[in-house]
Amino acid sequence: MQFKDQIDFIRQHMKRNKLRVATTILAATMGCAFLIVLASVGFGLHQTITDDVLDNNMVTQIEVAGKSDGEAEIPPADIPDAELQQIKEMAHVIAVVERNKPEAETEIVIGNRSTYSQVVLSSMEEEQKAGFALSEGKMPTKAEEVVVGYHMAERLLTEAEMEKEANGEEVDGFAGSLIGQTVEVELTPFTAEGGEAVESSTWEFVVTGVAKEPAKDWMTDAGIYADSSWGPIFNEEMGLEKGYENILVYADELQNVGGITDALKEDEYYVYSVTEELGTMNVFFTALKAGLIFVGTIAVLIASIGIFNTMTMAVTERTREIGVMKAIGAQPKLIRKLFLMESAAIGLIGTALAVAISYGISILANWLVPIIILSSLGEEDAGGISIVISTIPWQLVVIASAISIGVAMVSGWRPARKATQIDIIQALRQEM
Amino acid sequence: MIKIKDLQHHFKIGKKGNERHVPVLKGVTLEVGKGEIVAILGKSGSGKSTLLHILAGFMSPETGSVMVNGQETAALKESEQASFRLENFGFIFQNFQLMPGLSAFENIELPLKIKGMAEAERKMKVQKLLEKVGLEEVASHYPNELSGGQQQRVSIARALITDAPIILADEPTGSLDSETEKEILLLIQSLNKKLGLTFVIITHDEEVAAVADRQYHLHDGELVKGEQRHAV
Ligand SMILES: Nc1ncnc2c1ncn2[C@@H]1O[C@H](COP(=O)(O)OP(=O)(O)OP(=O)(O)O)[C@@H](O)[C@H]1O
Ligand SMILES: [Mg+2]
Secondary structure, eight states, rough: OOOOHHHHHHHHHHTTHHHHHHHHHHHHHHHHHHHHHHHHHHHHHHHHHHHHHHSSGGGGEEEEEEEEESSSOOOOGGGHHHHHHHTTTSSEEEEEEEEOOOSEEEEEEEEEEEEEEEEEOOOOHHHTTOOEEEEEEEOSTTTHHHHEOHHHHHEEEEEHHHHHHHHTTOOSSSOOOOOOOOOEEEEEEOOOTTOOOOOOOEEEEEEEEEEOOOSTTOOOOOOEEEEHHHHHHHHHHHHHHOOEEEEEEEEESSSGHHHHHHHHTTTEEEEHHHHHHHHHHHHHHHHHHHHHHHHHHHHHHHHHHHHHHHHHHHHHHHHHHHHHHHHTTTOOHHHHHHHHHHHHHHHHHHHHHHHHHHHHHHHHHHHHHHHHHHHHOOSSSOOOOOOOOOOHHHHHHHHHHHHHHHHHHHHHHHHHHHHHHOOOHHHHSSHH | EEEHHHHEEEEEEEEEOOEEEEEEEEEEEEEEOOOOOOEOOOOOOTTHHHHHHHHTTOOSEEEEEEEEEEEEEEGOOOHHHHHHHHHEEEEOOTTOOOTSOOOHHHHHHHHHHHHHHHHHHHHHHHHHHHHTOOOGGGGTGGGGOOOOOHHHHHHHHHHHTTTOSEEEEEEETTOOOHHHHHHHHHHHHOOOHHHEEEEEOOOOOHHHHHSSSSSEETTTTTTEEEHHHHHH
16 A cells, blocks of 8 residues: 555544544643653753853863872862963963952952952953953052952942941942042951961052942842952961962853863863863753653653543444455555554654644743742843753754654554454444 | 465364363365356365365464465464455355444444545445446445345455455355246356356355355265266
8 A cells, every 4th residue: 555545544543533543642742742841841950050160251161179289189289370371372262361369358448348258369451351351440550459249339338338237227328439439448357266366467559440230139249349460469468378279260152161161170180170070060951851750751651541442442343344455455464554643643643732722832931930920029120141941952843743653653552453353354343 | 376385274172171172174285266166065064164264364274284375374463364255256145244233334344444445435435346246225224134145245345346356255146946946056156257256165065066166075074076067
């Protein structure tokens, strides 16, 4: 029998029992749609979290937490400059930033306002290459010029304001621009508990710029950024050891982060980058998705009982016709194929409908669920975080289709075999 | 064409352990030549259909041999038997055995579809045959829209469409009135003459048997040669 005739044949048969075939397809559709929608939540959450990680402007940042020289660990501060220069010259590396923080409590004072802060000592030139940007003012050109964090102004409070804030009242902080202001930076070396009191030292700086707002609205930046040449000066004045140094390597693009990370690892550096974080997340989410697909498959299996029943009934009903076909000279193989094709067709139509419906549900869920969550939290917007509840990538469509159609064919297998085993003589005896 | 030799068959009746053996065929021998019409008469329950079913390969005989066109049919596998039937046999049944979901045209077309013939060729062939058996008018009718005689014509056309050399008919006029029976018998005779087809007709009706070149009576599991051909 030609393939086209086989298709015609099963179409004719399916038409003859429209209602029964339709309800079976409905069950198959529901099973498959359940599978897709359920798993799409796993894919959606994975995407949301991946996006969230990538949304952070630190994605191109690789942190170097030291190096191994085979036996001992070298802390970042002791990595020779020549080696950092080598990293700087690697392909796709746009900047290598060394950040130092003096091991001292830091207080910033302007007039009668003050705040606790953190001095970050770094090369402003490299920071700029790495993407450090200002919201106002300009970069320092002289050693005694500094940049302050975006939230510095609002953190600078008078004593009265500090009291108010402690009582839970709103305070305004420093009004106007900090640009051009002279700030006093008072450093008090950290002391061990019960140790003898140490004297603090004070330096004066001129603010030339204010850093741009941090990428996340929950981050506050009330730091003060000064040139790294101040490190030895601070340390000498306060009698401090060289503190911990942060070495940050910046890649030009996210796609190159993985390569640079691997290259640094090979050179025995201890590194941490977003690709590492995504890597562990991927393992978790792959397991989650597999679990959801497994649970969804149970729904498909339940639907397959319907297919099994429908096909068994079809074979019983058509016993006489199958007998005639066999008597005329149809191969048992052909009979089996026709019935398998019919159950596959039910699976196929059900899957096609399920895919369409799932996309609809997915769009609806992504629109509706955030609204419900926000309104139940009594908030207006999600604070810039876009929540994806459900995504249906093509891979999920392929997996779900394979499962649904496969299960449909497996459940049609027994009825199809039963059809081939029909005894011609018994079948011909049946009344029309 | 057909050589049946010492065919024996019995059925088992009753529950396992307590079965009764009912011998139906006790050594049937029959030869049918090309272009012959052979009628097999016998009382109800004498085993006529059983003989035909074995001949058609619907079931296997206990002992004895059935040679069709030089092929021992019992030696064939199930799938080979299907192909063999498609090539060599056309079937006419007492209750027509048409597909209720297919039109007259499509019913006749079915064996060619099973054979895998291309659509254009198929349609032409069916069209030609429809004219020959006088069914052009009702080609698009479904079986439940046809008279008994028309249904049997469709079933005959379906048996002829594959150009199989042997037509096996089990009570071909059993469900028809005597008027229609005559028409069908005339059709069978003319097909036999024009196309040289071989017919094996099972019947309990002397009038049907009268169109045959040779008649046999199945009696007590054995074939007895009957009278020669009468004029219809
Ligand atoms: N499957 C079977 N199992 C047991 N006995 C059977 C079976 N098929 C037929 N028989 C018996 O075999 C005998 C012959 O049956 P068969 O159908 O060949 O008769 P027949 O000559 O065709 O009769 P009719 O003219 O009524 O059609 C009958 O006695 C019947 O009861
Ligand atoms: Mg009979």
